[in-house]
Amino acid sequence: MEPVYHRLPVVDAGGMELHLPICDIGPGRPRMCVVAGIHGDEPSPLVLVDRLVMALRDREMHGAVRVVAAANMPALLQRSRWSSWDEEDMNRIGDGDGGPAVTRRLAAAVVAACEGCTLAVNLHNFVMRTPLLAIQPPGQDRERRTRHDAYIGALDPHVVWVFGDGPDDVRTFGSSIDAAIERRGTDVLAVEMSDLPELDEPLLARGIAGLLRLAAHLGCIDDRERPGKRNRVYVRRRLVRAPGAGIFEPIAALGGQVAEDDVVGELIPLERPGARVPVRSPERGWLIQRLGRRFVRPGDMIFTVGRSV
Ligand SMILES: [Zn+2]
Incomplete structure (x- = not known):
């Protein structure tokens, strides 16, 4: 077609x-x-x-x-x-x-x-x-x-x-x-x-x-796909934003579980090389989204923690 x-x-x-x-x-x-x-x-x-x-x-x-x-x-x-x-x-x-x-x-x-x-x-x-x-x-x-x-x-x-x-x-x-x-x-x-x-x-x-x-x-095609993996999680999502400007360095693995206060990554501040700032999880849950190594400005989205519902 x-x-x-x-x-x-x-x-x-x-x-x-x-x-x-x-x-x-x-x-x-x-x-x-x-x-x-x-x-x-x-x-x-x-x-x-x-x-x-x-x-x-x-x-x-x-x-x-x-x-x-x-x-x-x-x-x-x-x-x-x-x-x-x-x-x-x-x-x-x-x-x-x-x-x-x-x-x-x-x-x-x-x-x-x-x-x-x-x-x-x-x-x-x-x-x-x-x-x-x-x-x-x-x-x-x-x-x-x-x-x-x-x-x-x-x-x-x-x-x-x-x-x-x-x-x-x-x-x-x-x-x-x-x-x-x-x-x-x-x-x-x-x-x-x-x-x-x-x-x-x-x-x-x-x-x-x-x-x-x-x-x-929806009936548009015959179903020839493999069945889904069904390894999904249902979560409420909590967003954490960059506390300052600099380079975000990820540490915690995406898709894994984090506890409250676990370090998810570090911010290398623009103005203070050598004085990394840990960025911690505000709560326990799944690390469902996270930046790779990126330049961030204050307030940019850097990760989200999902709490199972
Ligand atoms: Zn969009």
Whole structure:
């Protein structure tokens, strides 16, 4: 099956036309829409969707899969989280609410591209080294949670990041593009992974097998994948940020357990070489995300500890 490339018109912005590029593969209406590139500084999902389309080309298909590889082209071309044209975070403006800003119009187009599908998979990456991680959002009713559990079973991520059902969590999620897509009747599965330098083949293989199992779950292809490894943990996530500027040197192993006050890494301060500052875990749990050796500024994300739920 060959992919069909087409475009949704978005806006004629003063003589410059913008489109949302779309790739459809398979017969009939799309049942699954895989979205990448909502944040312009997160290129890893593009590798995953390329592998997905390559894999689907060789398969007999019973239903279509849609891929939006570059949801936020202005931000991607600037290699920044959001576009400087309007400084809007595409992940946090729902369906754009009819607003004229380019990012809002693009968000509306992404939501429209997902409409009619059973499932949208929203792919992101962190700068921190991150295993295949699925998000369990707040506020799901029992039926929706049952479907979500089935999607997570098919994807088989290493980690499920469970949000609380508190008012802050519900409010944050309510303004997301995922919530806007769900309001139009399409389920959303949000997935995170490592940034390009640390997107290794085992992580890619786990991601692509998961997306193919999801396509099979929705009836787009026959299920030929190996069953998942099911070695996943469900966690609440606690984020630790850099206490100062310098080089972060990782010490504790990613994916391992840490106790409260364990040293996860050290900060080599910019202004005081030879006076390393230990960065400790605030609580006991799994070290689910961690920077490699990186230059950090005060407040940059350096690791997260997951407490099992
Ligand atoms: Zn993102």
